[in-house]
Amino acid sequence: MFGFFRKKEKQQEEKKQIPQENFSGIEEFIFHFKDKTGIDFSNKKDIIKNKLILFCRKKEIYSFTELLQKMAQDFSLKQEIIDYLTVNETYFFRELPQIEEMIKKAKKLGYKVEILCAPSSSGDEPYSIAIMLLEAGFLPKDFHIIGIDISKGIIEKAKNAIYNERSLYRLNQEIKDKYFYKRENKYFLKEIVKEKVTFRCVNIFDETLGNLRKFDFIFSRNMMIYFDKETKIKAKNILQKLLKRPQESIYFGHADMVG
Ligand SMILES: C[S@@+](CC[C@H](N)C(=O)[O-])C[C@H]1O[C@@H](n2cnc3c(N)ncnc32)[C@H](O)[C@@H]1O
Structure with missing residues:
Protein backbone atom coordinates (compact mmCIF):
# COMPACT_ATOMS: atom_id res chain seq x y z
CA MET A 1 0.00 0.00 0.00
CA THR A 86 19.78 21.72 -46.04
CA VAL A 87 17.96 20.94 -49.29
CA ASN A 88 20.09 18.46 -51.22
CA GLU A 89 17.89 17.90 -54.30
CA THR A 90 20.05 16.89 -57.27
CA TYR A 91 20.25 14.34 -60.09
CA PHE A 92 22.55 13.17 -62.87
CA PHE A 93 22.81 15.18 -66.11
CA ARG A 94 21.02 18.25 -64.69
CA GLU A 95 21.30 21.38 -66.90
CA LEU A 96 23.67 19.87 -69.47
CA PRO A 97 24.31 22.85 -71.80
CA GLN A 98 26.65 24.50 -69.25
CA ILE A 99 28.68 21.31 -68.90
CA GLU A 100 28.87 20.99 -72.70
CA GLU A 101 30.09 24.61 -72.94
CA MET A 102 32.74 23.97 -70.28
CA ILE A 103 33.95 20.86 -72.15
CA LYS A 104 34.39 22.86 -75.37
CA LYS A 105 36.55 25.36 -73.47
CA ALA A 106 38.45 22.61 -71.64
CA LYS A 107 39.42 20.96 -74.94
CA LYS A 108 41.27 24.14 -75.90
CA LEU A 109 43.36 24.29 -72.72
CA GLY A 110 45.70 21.41 -73.53
CA TYR A 111 46.62 20.58 -69.93
CA LYS A 112 45.05 18.72 -66.96
CA VAL A 113 41.73 20.45 -66.20
CA GLU A 114 40.86 21.21 -62.55
CA ILE A 115 37.17 21.68 -61.75
CA LEU A 116 35.40 22.70 -58.54
CA CYS A 117 31.80 21.71 -57.89
CA ALA A 118 30.52 23.81 -54.98
CA PRO A 119 28.06 22.52 -53.85
CA SER A 120 28.23 18.90 -54.91
CA SER A 121 25.35 17.52 -52.84
CA SER A 122 25.34 13.68 -53.19
CA GLY A 123 27.81 13.75 -56.09
CA ASP A 124 25.38 13.53 -59.00
CA GLU A 125 26.67 16.77 -60.54
CA PRO A 126 30.46 16.27 -60.29
CA TYR A 127 30.11 12.63 -61.39
CA SER A 128 27.98 13.79 -64.35
CA ILE A 129 30.76 16.20 -65.31
CA ALA A 130 33.29 13.35 -65.08
CA ILE A 131 31.12 11.04 -67.22
CA MET A 132 30.65 13.76 -69.83
CA LEU A 133 34.38 14.49 -69.96
CA LEU A 134 35.11 10.78 -70.45
CA GLU A 135 32.42 10.59 -73.13
CA ALA A 136 33.98 13.63 -74.86
CA GLY A 137 37.27 11.71 -75.16
CA PHE A 138 39.16 13.05 -72.12
CA LEU A 139 41.46 10.48 -70.52
CA PRO A 140 41.12 9.99 -66.74
CA LYS A 141 44.58 11.54 -66.25
CA ASP A 142 43.51 14.73 -68.04
CA PHE A 143 41.07 16.08 -65.44
CA HIS A 144 40.18 16.14 -61.75
CA ILE A 145 37.10 17.40 -59.90
CA ILE A 146 36.69 18.49 -56.29
CA GLY A 147 33.18 18.41 -54.85
CA ILE A 148 32.40 20.29 -51.65
CA ASP A 149 29.25 20.59 -49.56
CA ILE A 150 28.38 21.88 -46.10
CA SER A 151 26.42 18.71 -45.26
CA LYS A 152 28.56 15.90 -43.86
CA GLY A 153 25.83 13.29 -44.41
CA ILE A 154 25.49 14.20 -48.07
CA ILE A 155 29.27 14.11 -48.58
CA GLU A 156 29.34 10.56 -47.18
CA LYS A 157 26.60 9.65 -49.64
CA ALA A 158 28.63 11.18 -52.48
CA LYS A 159 31.69 9.16 -51.50
CA ASN A 160 29.65 5.94 -51.45
CA ALA A 161 28.24 6.72 -54.92
CA ILE A 162 25.24 4.40 -54.72
CA TYR A 163 22.13 5.76 -56.41
CA ASN A 164 18.52 4.92 -57.05
CA GLU A 165 16.64 4.92 -60.34
CA ARG A 166 15.27 8.43 -59.69
CA SER A 167 18.75 10.04 -59.60
CA LEU A 168 19.55 8.45 -62.96
CA TYR A 169 16.28 9.13 -64.77
CA ARG A 170 17.96 11.38 -67.36
CA LEU A 171 20.61 8.81 -68.34
CA ASN A 172 20.08 6.51 -71.28
CA GLN A 173 20.59 2.75 -70.92
CA GLU A 174 23.97 2.84 -72.66
CA ILE A 175 25.42 5.34 -70.16
CA LYS A 176 23.89 3.44 -67.22
CA ASP A 177 25.42 0.16 -68.40
CA LYS A 178 28.78 1.74 -69.13
CA TYR A 179 29.28 3.57 -65.81
CA PHE A 180 27.18 1.72 -63.21
CA TYR A 181 26.71 -1.80 -61.84
CA LYS A 182 23.12 -2.60 -60.94
CA ARG A 183 22.49 -4.69 -57.82
CA GLU A 184 18.84 -5.18 -56.90
CA ASN A 185 17.36 -1.69 -57.19
CA LYS A 186 20.59 0.24 -56.65
CA TYR A 187 23.15 1.60 -59.06
CA PHE A 188 26.82 1.47 -57.97
CA LEU A 189 29.06 3.95 -59.79
CA LYS A 190 32.16 2.38 -61.38
CA GLU A 191 35.63 3.20 -60.10
CA ILE A 192 36.73 4.92 -63.34
CA VAL A 193 34.31 7.78 -62.50
CA LYS A 194 34.49 7.59 -58.70
CA GLU A 195 38.25 8.06 -58.63
CA LYS A 196 38.00 11.29 -60.65
CA VAL A 197 36.16 13.17 -57.90
CA THR A 198 37.44 14.06 -54.42
CA PHE A 199 34.88 15.19 -51.84
CA ARG A 200 35.26 17.48 -48.82
CA CYS A 201 32.77 18.70 -46.26
CA VAL A 202 33.35 22.47 -46.40
CA ASN A 203 31.20 25.54 -45.94
CA ILE A 204 31.95 27.94 -48.80
CA PHE A 205 32.25 30.74 -46.22
CA ASP A 206 34.95 28.89 -44.24
CA GLU A 207 38.41 30.39 -44.34
CA THR A 208 39.79 26.92 -45.17
CA LEU A 209 38.20 27.21 -48.60
CA GLY A 210 41.16 29.40 -49.56
CA ASN A 211 43.45 26.39 -48.97
CA LEU A 212 41.99 24.65 -52.00
CA ARG A 213 43.99 24.91 -55.20
CA LYS A 214 42.82 27.20 -58.04
CA PHE A 215 40.44 25.87 -60.67
CA ASP A 216 39.96 26.22 -64.41
CA PHE A 217 36.19 25.97 -64.07
CA ILE A 218 33.74 26.29 -61.18
CA PHE A 219 30.18 25.00 -61.02
CA SER A 220 28.03 26.50 -58.28
CA ARG A 221 24.50 25.58 -59.12
CA ASN A 222 21.32 25.65 -57.08
CA MET A 223 22.83 26.72 -53.78
CA MET A 224 22.50 30.48 -53.91
CA ILE A 225 18.74 30.27 -54.38
CA TYR A 226 18.74 29.87 -50.57
CA PHE A 227 20.90 32.99 -49.98
CA ASP A 228 19.84 36.62 -49.76
CA LYS A 229 21.25 39.20 -52.18
CA GLU A 230 24.13 40.29 -49.96
CA THR A 231 25.19 36.68 -49.28
CA LYS A 232 25.00 35.80 -52.98
CA ILE A 233 27.47 38.61 -53.76
CA LYS A 234 29.76 37.49 -50.93
CA ALA A 235 29.69 33.88 -52.15
CA LYS A 236 30.29 34.91 -55.75
CA ASN A 237 33.37 36.96 -54.73
CA ILE A 238 34.76 34.04 -52.70
CA LEU A 239 34.38 31.62 -55.63
CA GLN A 240 35.79 34.15 -58.10
CA LYS A 241 39.06 34.15 -56.14
CA LEU A 242 39.37 30.39 -56.69
CA LEU A 243 39.53 30.72 -60.46
CA LYS A 244 42.90 30.36 -62.17
CA ARG A 245 41.94 32.93 -64.79
CA PRO A 246 39.78 35.76 -63.42
CA GLN A 247 38.10 36.33 -66.79
CA GLU A 248 36.64 32.80 -66.71
CA SER A 249 33.02 32.74 -65.60
CA ILE A 250 31.47 30.56 -62.91
CA TYR A 251 28.54 28.36 -63.90
CA PHE A 252 25.56 29.22 -61.70
CA GLY A 253 22.09 27.66 -61.80
CA HIS A 254 19.44 29.63 -63.66
CA ALA A 255 17.67 30.77 -60.49
CA ASP A 256 20.78 31.37 -58.40
CA MET A 257 21.47 34.97 -59.24
CA VAL A 258 17.84 36.13 -59.32
CA GLY A 259 17.32 38.96 -56.83
C1 LIG B 1 20.01 21.86 -54.16
S1 LIG B 1 21.64 21.26 -53.80
C2 LIG B 1 22.41 21.56 -55.38
C3 LIG B 1 23.36 20.45 -55.79
C4 LIG B 1 23.93 20.51 -57.21
N1 LIG B 1 24.85 21.61 -57.35
C5 LIG B 1 22.86 20.59 -58.25
O1 LIG B 1 22.66 21.67 -58.82
O2 LIG B 1 22.20 19.59 -58.51
C6 LIG B 1 22.24 22.57 -52.74
C7 LIG B 1 23.39 22.12 -51.85
O3 LIG B 1 24.03 23.29 -51.31
C8 LIG B 1 24.61 22.92 -50.09
N2 LIG B 1 24.98 24.15 -49.35
C9 LIG B 1 24.14 25.07 -48.80
N3 LIG B 1 24.84 26.05 -48.20
C10 LIG B 1 26.15 25.75 -48.35
C11 LIG B 1 27.36 26.39 -47.95
N4 LIG B 1 27.35 27.53 -47.24
N5 LIG B 1 28.54 25.82 -48.29
C12 LIG B 1 28.56 24.65 -49.00
N6 LIG B 1 27.45 24.00 -49.40
C13 LIG B 1 26.25 24.54 -49.10
C14 LIG B 1 23.52 22.06 -49.44
O4 LIG B 1 24.01 21.22 -48.42
C15 LIG B 1 22.98 21.29 -50.65
O5 LIG B 1 23.55 19.99 -50.75
Whole structure:
Protein backbone atom coordinates (compact mmCIF):
# COMPACT_ATOMS: atom_id res chain seq x y z
CA MET A 1 0.00 0.00 0.00
CA PHE A 2 2.69 2.47 1.13
CA GLY A 3 4.87 1.24 -1.73
CA PHE A 4 2.11 2.22 -4.17
CA PHE A 5 1.89 5.81 -2.79
CA ARG A 6 5.66 6.21 -2.74
CA LYS A 7 5.84 5.10 -6.39
CA LYS A 8 3.09 7.57 -7.31
CA GLU A 9 4.87 10.40 -5.46
CA LYS A 10 8.14 9.55 -7.23
CA GLN A 11 6.41 9.59 -10.61
CA GLN A 12 4.85 12.97 -9.85
CA GLU A 13 8.22 14.35 -8.75
CA GLU A 14 9.85 13.13 -11.97
CA LYS A 15 7.02 14.69 -13.97
CA LYS A 16 7.58 18.03 -12.22
CA GLN A 17 11.28 17.97 -13.10
CA ILE A 18 10.70 17.83 -16.89
CA PRO A 19 11.36 21.38 -18.10
CA GLN A 20 8.56 23.24 -19.78
CA GLU A 21 8.89 23.59 -23.56
CA ASN A 22 9.23 27.12 -24.89
CA PHE A 23 9.66 27.21 -28.62
CA SER A 24 9.48 30.96 -29.12
CA GLY A 25 12.28 32.98 -30.71
CA ILE A 26 12.71 31.11 -34.02
CA GLU A 27 14.05 34.41 -35.44
CA GLU A 28 17.22 34.12 -33.37
CA PHE A 29 17.85 30.61 -34.69
CA ILE A 30 17.21 31.72 -38.30
CA PHE A 31 19.63 34.64 -37.85
CA HIS A 32 22.31 32.35 -36.41
CA PHE A 33 21.84 29.71 -39.13
CA LYS A 34 22.13 32.33 -41.87
CA ASP A 35 25.22 33.79 -40.25
CA LYS A 36 26.95 30.39 -40.26
CA THR A 37 25.72 28.88 -43.55
CA GLY A 38 24.42 31.74 -45.69
CA ILE A 39 21.06 29.96 -45.93
CA ASP A 40 18.22 32.37 -45.33
CA PHE A 41 15.04 30.83 -43.94
CA SER A 42 13.39 34.12 -42.97
CA ASN A 43 10.53 33.58 -45.43
CA LYS A 44 10.04 29.94 -44.31
CA LYS A 45 9.75 30.61 -40.56
CA ASP A 46 6.78 28.34 -39.88
CA ILE A 47 8.13 25.35 -41.81
CA ILE A 48 11.53 25.61 -40.12
CA LYS A 49 9.97 26.11 -36.69
CA ASN A 50 7.87 22.95 -37.03
CA LYS A 51 10.80 20.89 -38.33
CA LEU A 52 13.03 22.12 -35.51
CA ILE A 53 10.44 21.38 -32.82
CA LEU A 54 10.37 17.75 -33.99
CA PHE A 55 14.17 17.66 -33.94
CA CYS A 56 14.34 19.18 -30.44
CA ARG A 57 11.74 16.78 -28.99
CA LYS A 58 13.73 13.79 -30.26
CA LYS A 59 16.83 15.19 -28.56
CA GLU A 60 15.01 16.29 -25.36
CA ILE A 61 15.85 19.92 -26.00
CA TYR A 62 13.18 22.26 -24.65
CA SER A 63 13.77 25.61 -26.35
CA PHE A 64 15.55 27.20 -29.31
CA THR A 65 17.79 29.03 -26.83
CA GLU A 66 18.89 25.67 -25.41
CA LEU A 67 19.36 24.35 -28.95
CA LEU A 68 21.64 27.27 -29.86
CA GLN A 69 23.66 26.82 -26.66
CA LYS A 70 24.10 23.10 -27.34
CA MET A 71 25.05 23.73 -30.98
CA ALA A 72 27.79 26.11 -29.83
CA GLN A 73 29.28 23.41 -27.58
CA ASP A 74 28.67 20.31 -29.66
CA PHE A 75 30.03 20.30 -33.22
CA SER A 76 28.29 17.05 -34.16
CA LEU A 77 24.89 18.45 -33.12
CA LYS A 78 25.57 21.54 -35.26
CA GLN A 79 26.45 19.26 -38.19
CA GLU A 80 23.29 17.20 -37.59
CA ILE A 81 21.16 20.34 -37.80
CA ILE A 82 22.89 21.38 -41.03
CA ASP A 83 22.28 17.91 -42.51
CA TYR A 84 18.65 18.10 -41.35
CA LEU A 85 17.86 21.54 -42.76
CA THR A 86 19.78 21.72 -46.04
CA VAL A 87 17.96 20.94 -49.29
CA ASN A 88 20.09 18.46 -51.22
CA GLU A 89 17.89 17.90 -54.30
CA THR A 90 20.05 16.89 -57.27
CA TYR A 91 20.25 14.34 -60.09
CA PHE A 92 22.55 13.17 -62.87
CA PHE A 93 22.81 15.18 -66.11
CA ARG A 94 21.02 18.25 -64.69
CA GLU A 95 21.30 21.38 -66.90
CA LEU A 96 23.67 19.87 -69.47
CA PRO A 97 24.31 22.85 -71.80
CA GLN A 98 26.65 24.50 -69.25
CA ILE A 99 28.68 21.31 -68.90
CA GLU A 100 28.87 20.99 -72.70
CA GLU A 101 30.09 24.61 -72.94
CA MET A 102 32.74 23.97 -70.28
CA ILE A 103 33.95 20.86 -72.15
CA LYS A 104 34.39 22.86 -75.37
CA LYS A 105 36.55 25.36 -73.47
CA ALA A 106 38.45 22.61 -71.64
CA LYS A 107 39.42 20.96 -74.94
CA LYS A 108 41.27 24.14 -75.90
CA LEU A 109 43.36 24.29 -72.72
CA GLY A 110 45.70 21.41 -73.53
CA TYR A 111 46.62 20.58 -69.93
CA LYS A 112 45.05 18.72 -66.96
CA VAL A 113 41.73 20.45 -66.20
CA GLU A 114 40.86 21.21 -62.55
CA ILE A 115 37.17 21.68 -61.75
CA LEU A 116 35.40 22.70 -58.54
CA CYS A 117 31.80 21.71 -57.89
CA ALA A 118 30.52 23.81 -54.98
CA PRO A 119 28.06 22.52 -53.85
CA SER A 120 28.23 18.90 -54.91
CA SER A 121 25.35 17.52 -52.84
CA SER A 122 25.34 13.68 -53.19
CA GLY A 123 27.81 13.75 -56.09
CA ASP A 124 25.38 13.53 -59.00
CA GLU A 125 26.67 16.77 -60.54
CA PRO A 126 30.46 16.27 -60.29
CA TYR A 127 30.11 12.63 -61.39
CA SER A 128 27.98 13.79 -64.35
CA ILE A 129 30.76 16.20 -65.31
CA ALA A 130 33.29 13.35 -65.08
CA ILE A 131 31.12 11.04 -67.22
CA MET A 132 30.65 13.76 -69.83
CA LEU A 133 34.38 14.49 -69.96
CA LEU A 134 35.11 10.78 -70.45
CA GLU A 135 32.42 10.59 -73.13
CA ALA A 136 33.98 13.63 -74.86
CA GLY A 137 37.27 11.71 -75.16
CA PHE A 138 39.16 13.05 -72.12
CA LEU A 139 41.46 10.48 -70.52
CA PRO A 140 41.12 9.99 -66.74
CA LYS A 141 44.58 11.54 -66.25
CA ASP A 142 43.51 14.73 -68.04
CA PHE A 143 41.07 16.08 -65.44
CA HIS A 144 40.18 16.14 -61.75
CA ILE A 145 37.10 17.40 -59.90
CA ILE A 146 36.69 18.49 -56.29
CA GLY A 147 33.18 18.41 -54.85
CA ILE A 148 32.40 20.29 -51.65
CA ASP A 149 29.25 20.59 -49.56
CA ILE A 150 28.38 21.88 -46.10
CA SER A 151 26.42 18.71 -45.26
CA LYS A 152 28.56 15.90 -43.86
CA GLY A 153 25.83 13.29 -44.41
CA ILE A 154 25.49 14.20 -48.07
CA ILE A 155 29.27 14.11 -48.58
CA GLU A 156 29.34 10.56 -47.18
CA LYS A 157 26.60 9.65 -49.64
CA ALA A 158 28.63 11.18 -52.48
CA LYS A 159 31.69 9.16 -51.50
CA ASN A 160 29.65 5.94 -51.45
CA ALA A 161 28.24 6.72 -54.92
CA ILE A 162 25.24 4.40 -54.72
CA TYR A 163 22.13 5.76 -56.41
CA ASN A 164 18.52 4.92 -57.05
CA GLU A 165 16.64 4.92 -60.34
CA ARG A 166 15.27 8.43 -59.69
CA SER A 167 18.75 10.04 -59.60
CA LEU A 168 19.55 8.45 -62.96
CA TYR A 169 16.28 9.13 -64.77
CA ARG A 170 17.96 11.38 -67.36
CA LEU A 171 20.61 8.81 -68.34
CA ASN A 172 20.08 6.51 -71.28
CA GLN A 173 20.59 2.75 -70.92
CA GLU A 174 23.97 2.84 -72.66
CA ILE A 175 25.42 5.34 -70.16
CA LYS A 176 23.89 3.44 -67.22
CA ASP A 177 25.42 0.16 -68.40
CA LYS A 178 28.78 1.74 -69.13
CA TYR A 179 29.28 3.57 -65.81
CA PHE A 180 27.18 1.72 -63.21
CA TYR A 181 26.71 -1.80 -61.84
CA LYS A 182 23.12 -2.60 -60.94
CA ARG A 183 22.49 -4.69 -57.82
CA GLU A 184 18.84 -5.18 -56.90
CA ASN A 185 17.36 -1.69 -57.19
CA LYS A 186 20.59 0.24 -56.65
CA TYR A 187 23.15 1.60 -59.06
CA PHE A 188 26.82 1.47 -57.97
CA LEU A 189 29.06 3.95 -59.79
CA LYS A 190 32.16 2.38 -61.38
CA GLU A 191 35.63 3.20 -60.10
CA ILE A 192 36.73 4.92 -63.34
CA VAL A 193 34.31 7.78 -62.50
CA LYS A 194 34.49 7.59 -58.70
CA GLU A 195 38.25 8.06 -58.63
CA LYS A 196 38.00 11.29 -60.65
CA VAL A 197 36.16 13.17 -57.90
CA THR A 198 37.44 14.06 -54.42
CA PHE A 199 34.88 15.19 -51.84
CA ARG A 200 35.26 17.48 -48.82
CA CYS A 201 32.77 18.70 -46.26
CA VAL A 202 33.35 22.47 -46.40
CA ASN A 203 31.20 25.54 -45.94
CA ILE A 204 31.95 27.94 -48.80
CA PHE A 205 32.25 30.74 -46.22
CA ASP A 206 34.95 28.89 -44.24
CA GLU A 207 38.41 30.39 -44.34
CA THR A 208 39.79 26.92 -45.17
CA LEU A 209 38.20 27.21 -48.60
CA GLY A 210 41.16 29.40 -49.56
CA ASN A 211 43.45 26.39 -48.97
CA LEU A 212 41.99 24.65 -52.00
CA ARG A 213 43.99 24.91 -55.20
CA LYS A 214 42.82 27.20 -58.04
CA PHE A 215 40.44 25.87 -60.67
CA ASP A 216 39.96 26.22 -64.41
CA PHE A 217 36.19 25.97 -64.07
CA ILE A 218 33.74 26.29 -61.18
CA PHE A 219 30.18 25.00 -61.02
CA SER A 220 28.03 26.50 -58.28
CA ARG A 221 24.50 25.58 -59.12
CA ASN A 222 21.32 25.65 -57.08
CA MET A 223 22.83 26.72 -53.78
CA MET A 224 22.50 30.48 -53.91
CA ILE A 225 18.74 30.27 -54.38
CA TYR A 226 18.74 29.87 -50.57
CA PHE A 227 20.90 32.99 -49.98
CA ASP A 228 19.84 36.62 -49.76
CA LYS A 229 21.25 39.20 -52.18
CA GLU A 230 24.13 40.29 -49.96
CA THR A 231 25.19 36.68 -49.28
CA LYS A 232 25.00 35.80 -52.98
CA ILE A 233 27.47 38.61 -53.76
CA LYS A 234 29.76 37.49 -50.93
CA ALA A 235 29.69 33.88 -52.15
CA LYS A 236 30.29 34.91 -55.75
CA ASN A 237 33.37 36.96 -54.73
CA ILE A 238 34.76 34.04 -52.70
CA LEU A 239 34.38 31.62 -55.63
CA GLN A 240 35.79 34.15 -58.10
CA LYS A 241 39.06 34.15 -56.14
CA LEU A 242 39.37 30.39 -56.69
CA LEU A 243 39.53 30.72 -60.46
CA LYS A 244 42.90 30.36 -62.17
CA ARG A 245 41.94 32.93 -64.79
CA PRO A 246 39.78 35.76 -63.42
CA GLN A 247 38.10 36.33 -66.79
CA GLU A 248 36.64 32.80 -66.71
CA SER A 249 33.02 32.74 -65.60
CA ILE A 250 31.47 30.56 -62.91
CA TYR A 251 28.54 28.36 -63.90
CA PHE A 252 25.56 29.22 -61.70
CA GLY A 253 22.09 27.66 -61.80
CA HIS A 254 19.44 29.63 -63.66
CA ALA A 255 17.67 30.77 -60.49
CA ASP A 256 20.78 31.37 -58.40
CA MET A 257 21.47 34.97 -59.24
CA VAL A 258 17.84 36.13 -59.32
CA GLY A 259 17.32 38.96 -56.83
C1 LIG B 1 20.01 21.86 -54.16
S1 LIG B 1 21.64 21.26 -53.80
C2 LIG B 1 22.41 21.56 -55.38
C3 LIG B 1 23.36 20.45 -55.79
C4 LIG B 1 23.93 20.51 -57.21
N1 LIG B 1 24.85 21.61 -57.35
C5 LIG B 1 22.86 20.59 -58.25
O1 LIG B 1 22.66 21.67 -58.82
O2 LIG B 1 22.20 19.59 -58.51
C6 LIG B 1 22.24 22.57 -52.74
C7 LIG B 1 23.39 22.12 -51.85
O3 LIG B 1 24.03 23.29 -51.31
C8 LIG B 1 24.61 22.92 -50.09
N2 LIG B 1 24.98 24.15 -49.35
C9 LIG B 1 24.14 25.07 -48.80
N3 LIG B 1 24.84 26.05 -48.20
C10 LIG B 1 26.15 25.75 -48.35
C11 LIG B 1 27.36 26.39 -47.95
N4 LIG B 1 27.35 27.53 -47.24
N5 LIG B 1 28.54 25.82 -48.29
C12 LIG B 1 28.56 24.65 -49.00
N6 LIG B 1 27.45 24.00 -49.40
C13 LIG B 1 26.25 24.54 -49.10
C14 LIG B 1 23.52 22.06 -49.44
O4 LIG B 1 24.01 21.22 -48.42
C15 LIG B 1 22.98 21.29 -50.65
O5 LIG B 1 23.55 19.99 -50.75
